[in-house]
Every structure is written in C-alpha cells, then in structure tokens.
Amino acid sequence: MGDAHELGDEGTIRDATFEDLPRIVAIYNESIDGGWSTADLAPVSVASRRAWFEARDPARRPIWVLERGGEVLAWVALTSFYQGRPAYDRTAEISTYVGRDHRGQGIGLRLKRAMIAACPRLGVDVVLSMYFDHNPRTQAINERLGFVEVGHLPEIAVLGDQRRGLKIGLLRIGE
Numbered sequence: 001m002g003d004a005h006e007l008g009d010e011g012t013i014r015d016a017t018f019e020d021l022p023r024i025v026a027i028y029n030e031s032i033d034g035g036w037s038t039a040d041l042a043p044v045s046v047a048s049r050r051a052w053f054e055a056r057d058p059a060r061r062p063i064w065v066l067e068r069g070g071e072v073l074a075w076v077a078l079t080s081f082y083q084g085r086p087a088y089d090r091t092a093e094i095s096t097y098v099g100r101d102h103r104g105q106g107i108g109l110r111l112k113r114a115m116i117a118a119c120p121r122l123g124v125d126v127v128l129s130m131y132f133d134h135n136p137r138t139q140a141i142n143e144r145l146g147f148v149e150v151g152h153l154p155e156i157a158v159l160g161d162q163r164r165g166l167k168i169g170l171l172r173i174g175e
C-alpha cells in the first residue's frame, strides 16, 4: 500500500510482510473453531499458506494487516477470481479475518472499507465476497459497504453435522 495508513489510536494498516505470516495463519485458524466462517475444518500450517502468501502482489492483489501496539490484530486480502483467465483480471475476492479477541469492534469493517477504497489503484472494478449464509457479521458489514447479494448456493458445505450454504456478495467500484 506504499506508506502505511495511520488510524491514530486505532492502529496502522500496512502491507503484510513475511514475518507476519505466522500471525496471519494464527488469526485464520482462530476462525475455524466457530464453524461459521471458513471451509477449512482443521488448523492450517504456516508452511501450507506460504505459496498463497508469496503469490500476493502489493500493487494489485495485496494482503494488509492492521497492527496496534506492535500486535497484528487482523488482516484483509484481495485474491484474483479465476486466476489466469484474463477476462476476470479486474475482479477480485476479498477476505477479512479479525483475531478472536478483537471482533465486534469495527475492525473488520474498517479494513474492508480501506481495501475497497484502494481498488481503483489496484486495478479492481468488481469485488466479490463469499461467505457462509450463517455468518451475520460479514453479512452486516457487506450491507454497510453496499455489496449486493447476487448468489446463494444452499447447503453446499458440510460442517460437522450440519449443511451450510454460501452467499456471494458483489460490489461494483465507483457505483
């Protein structure tokens, strides 16, 4: 993101570095327990996320962290949709993960809003958000940010003894 984005007492949003990867993975793993945010069912290893991390492109498909008091509390990433198919070059999926102890304080909304504001210079016209249909926080944030719900794939995931659906939110940048 070039210069870090200072938020005063609320922290700093900056590009993730390789040193952040263990914390990024730990935050991701904290979301698996609840069974309502990610399709992974068991903790992932840092090594297994290395290729994903190395594929990031700060100029087009960045991973940002929110840091406060020297601690990374949350992260947000843009990933290419159907990578390698050029017609989708200006479409990206957004993913946001906030550490367990810091949820519900507006951090997810703030990070997502900041990434969306950067989309014009990141070459992104369309942002997609894929989330389980029982994830009320993502739904609430998306509504606030103007995402339109364009899809609902009912009961396509199996989490424990329950089937869950996937919703697709779409935001056109500049509309």
Ligand SMILES: CC(C)(COP(=O)(O)OP(=O)(O)OC[C@H]1O[C@@H](n2cnc3c(N)ncnc32)[C@H](O)[C@@H]1OP(=O)(O)O)[C@@H](O)C(=O)NCCC(=O)NCCS
Residues within 6 Å of the ligand: 031, 036, 037, 038, 095, 096, 097, 098, 099, 102, 103, 104, 105, 106, 107, 108, 109, 110, 130, 131, 132, 135, 136, 137, 138, 140, 141, 144
């Ligand atoms: C989803 C997540 C990123 C949201 O970030 P956050 O910092 O916790 O969320 P915020 O505090 O910015 O906003 C939460 C919103 O959800 C609303 N909310 C919280 N609990 C809710 C509930 N049970 N029902 C309805 N809305 C709820 C809040 O009111 C708030 O909306 P508002 O700003 O309109 O009042 C975060 O909780 C997280 O990392 N969860 C686990 C991982 C995850 O689900 N990631 C998304 C994968 S698709």
